[in-house]
Amino acid sequence: MFYLGFDHDRTTLNLFLCHLLSTWNARSYEFASVLFTAAAFPEGLSAASWIGITTSLALILFASSLGRWIDHAPSRLRTLLTTVTVNRIVVILACCCWVVIIAQDGHKDTTSPSDPSASVDQPRPLSVGEFKDTIFLVILALGVIERLSRLANLISIERDWVPTLATAVESDKEPPPYDLTHLNAVMSRIDLICKLGAPIVMSMFMSATKSSRLGAVAMIALNFVSWPLEYWTAQTCWQDSTRLQKEKAEVPTACAEAGVSKDIELEKSAEYPRLWASLYNVVGRFSSWIRQYGWSLKFYFATDIWMASLAITGLHFSILVFSGTLTVFLVNSGFSLKLVTWAEIFSAIFELGSTYVFPLGVRLLATQRTSYQALRPVSVHSPPVSPSPLTCETMDESQLCNEPPLHDEHRRGVSTLGMWALAFLLICLIPTVPSIWQVSTQWPRIDLGSNSLDEQDSVWKTHRLVVICIIFFISASRLGRWTASLCGQQLAQSCVQPEERSMFAGTEASLASTFGLGHWVTTLIWNKHQEFHWIAVSSFLVTLCSTSLYAFWLLGPTGRRRSS
Numbered sequence: 001m002f003y004l005g006f007d008h009d010r011t012t013l014n015l016f017l018c019h020l021l022s023t024w025n026a027r028s029y030e031f032a033s034v035l036f037t038a039a040a041f042p043e044g045l046s047a048a049s050w051i052g053i054t055t056s057l058a059l060i061l062f063a064s065s066l067g068r069w070i071d072h073a074p075s076r077l078r079t080l081l082t083t084v085t086v087n088r089i090v091v092i093l094a095c096c097c098w099v100v101i102i103a104q105d106g107h108k109d110t111t112s113p114s115d116p117s118a119s120v121d122q123p124r125p126l127s128v129g130e131f132k133d134t135i136f137l138v139i140l141a142l143g144v145i146e147r148l149s150r151l152a153n154l155i156s157i158e159r160d161w162v163p164t165l166a167t168a169v170e171s172d173k174e175p176p177p178y179d180l181t182h183l184n185a186v187m188s189r190i191d192l193i194c195k196l197g198a199p200i201v202m203s204m205f206m207s208a209t210k211s212s213r214l215g216a217v218a219m220i221a222l223n224f225v226s227w228p229l230e231y232w233t234a235q236t237c238w239q240d241s242t243r244l245q246k247e248k249a250e251v252p253t254a255c256a257e258a259g260v261s262k263d264i265e266l267e268k269s270a271e272y273p274r275l276w277a278s279l280y281n282v283v284g285r286f287s288s289w290i291r292q293y294g295w296s297l298k299f300y301f302a303t304d305i306w307m308a309s310l311a312i313t314g315l316h317f318s319i320l321v322f323s324g325t326l327t328v329f330l331v332n333s334g335f336s337l338k339l340v341t342w343a344e345i346f347s348a349i350f351e352l353g354s355t356y357v358f359p360l361g362v363r364l365l366a367t368q369r370t371s372y373q374a375l376r377p378v379s380v381h382s383p384p385v386s387p388s389p390l391t392c393e394t395m396d397e398s399q400l401c402n403e404p405p406l407h408d409e410h411r412r413g414v415s416t417l418g419m420w421a422l423a424f425l426l427i428c429l430i431p432t433v434p435s436i437w438q439v440s441t442q443w444p445r446i447d448l449g450s451n452s453l454d455e456q457d458s459v460w461k462t463h464r465l466v467v468i469c470i471i472f473f474i475s476a477s478r479l480g481r482w483t484a485s486l487c488g489q490q491l492a493q494s495c496v497q498p499e500e501r502s503m504f505a506g507t508e509a510s511l512a513s514t515f516g517l518g519h520w521v522t523t524l525i526w527n528k529h530q531e532f533h534w535i536a537v538s539s540f541l542v543t544l545c546s547t548s549l550y551a552f553w554l555l556g557p558t559g560r561r562r563s564s
Contacts, residue, residue, distance in 0.1 A: 014237035025199035036098045039212035058144040059513035064296035066152045067506020074247040077238040088227045094142040098216040139478035159501040163493040189355040196348045300507040307553035311546040312488035316515040318539035334459040346475035354482035366413030418487030422547040425480030427474045435469045440533035
């Protein structure tokens with residue numbers, strides 16, 4: 001699964017080990033934090049909601065800034081190690097806070113003894129005056145930093161290290177043992193293994209110890225142990241690749257330079273009091289950040305692949321995946337935990353299969369003979385000089401990369417495979433929506449407090465066809481979803497200039513978080529069991545729009561492939 005072949009095993013193996021350690025830690029804390037929240041705040045879902053809202057807003061606001069920071073940092077190694085260090089420190093501090101606020105017994109009644117009528121399940125608002133809630137606010141802040149540092153680590157690895165390493169491999173005289181397609185497939189395979197394995201290991205440990213506090217302590221130990229290993233693997237990979245060691249040329253943008261000279265002049269001027277000067281600098285830096293944010297969006301929508309990227313990013317809106325929202329609905333509809341577990345296993349199998357389908361599909365579709373217009377990277381190193389900003393027409397030939405024909409064939413295969421993947425995803429969701437409609441409108445909501453798991457198993461006996469339809473087709477749709485995601489990732493790696501890939505990825509992540517917030521907004525609008533079918537319909541319509549947008553990009557007047 002991780003074997004690469006000949007001369008580049010050591011370099012790529014260390015890259016995979018570094019990514020494995022980072023992803024395992026991220027997936028472990030992501031799952032463990034849910035359990036810690038449930039143990040610390042058993043009375044409601046407000047704490048979990050605050051975590052989701054704050055992290056989503058942070059990604060929307062700062063993801064593109066992280067991408068610019070990665071693009072403009074001269075040293076790839078220093079950038080990656082910075083993200084690792086920040087993430088490890090933040091997770092360790094957050095777990096220490098969890099140890100403090102988690103009760104000795106996760107199910108202990110947290111209500112006041114003087115109020116016997118109060119219920120453990122009754123939600124209460126967070127209060128800064130409460131010591132427990134104050135610590136939780138600290139955890140919220142640490143969680144935001146953890147999520148941002150995790151994203152920066154992922155962007156640095158996937159959008160900077162991997163494309164650079166693949167380019168270095170292909171420049172050798174020997175045929176490359178693995179090209180960019182295979183590197184992306186293996187990296188995604190590692191992510192899926194960690195996505196499935198890390199929660200299982202954490203849940204087994206916490207079930208065996210029966211203590212959430214020990215789970216937090218285990219997370220602290222895991223981060224301490226993996227920290228030096230991540231350093232060693234990253235540094236070894238960097239030392240083995242001359243291309244990775246080469247410092248990136250810092251490319252200033254117009255918005256990055258805006259306001260800096262004014263700040264310096266204002267600090268040196270004696271006409272303004274120090275307080276007003278500081279206030280003016282703060283306002284100036286904030287306005288500069290706003291301009292940079294707008295510049296990132298302008299750059300994103302100027303690339304040749306923005307339609308394809310936006311189409312795939314829009315899939316984050318869908319709830320038709322075995323995650324928290326759909327799982328809660330199915331359990332409340334009478335699905336047993338056993339059925340839900342099997343559904344998640346089947347879904348993981350299809351997701352893992354996408355990492356094998358992706359390189360095979362690219363290789364097969366790249367050999368098809370079609371009239372194809374090659375994609376070219378877009379560069380916006382400096383402010384545009386034409387009335388139509390940030391377009392390919394303002395670039396001269398020296399700015400365009402001279403790729404061999406093999407690269408154009410692979411891009412053709414990746415672009416076409418993305419269309420097939422989205423079409424497969426859409427087809428799989430067609431029978432899913434009426435099945436969920438039937439469950440939402442005709443099945444009664446189950447009171448889990450008065451039904452055993454054996455009684456819940458009756459839905460398998462009485463509605464077997466509907467259960468099979470939901471589990472199979474949603475699981476199968478993950479094959480198309482992950483394949484499309486891999487296609488979008490490789491298009492961004494191949495069709496955006498190396499010095500601006502990370503900014504593109506950061507803006508892409510910001511838009512993905514925006515669609516993710518839309519997902520939660522729909523659950524707030526249609527929050528009743530009998531209204532869930534409208535959420536499913538809206539998810540299907542968004543998927544249909546995404547598929548149509550991708551098809552328009554691929555086949556339309558601004559697309560990359562035209563019929564002969």
